[in-house]
Amino acid sequence: MFDIVLNNEYFKVEFKHKRNETNRVTDCEIVAFPVPDEEKAPTDVTISMGVGTAVCSENDNFRYNTGRKLALSRAMDKLGLTKYAREAIWNKYFEVRGKKD
16 A cells, blocks of 8 residues: 655555455555665565454444554554654555545
8 A cells, every 4th residue: 555664674554455254354464675775676575574453343334444544553563663663654654545534
């Protein structure tokens, strides 16, 4: 969904929405692309850094934005990011998605 550069490292944040028999699930995966110093461009090697999941109860209304926010927050929690990194990722998320509910 969006890319961001933090401390000379490229990150890609992607979301997937799935539906099973009883509920809907939103996954967020944060993937890192190491950047060689001399090239300053992503390499072909990717590293899955963290995955967060949000599960919507069958009693709730499914909302894409709510699922994305919960899943992103959980993925960042697993990575143990600094406050600066979390803030930068949230700012990029809202830049791309807008301030939707």
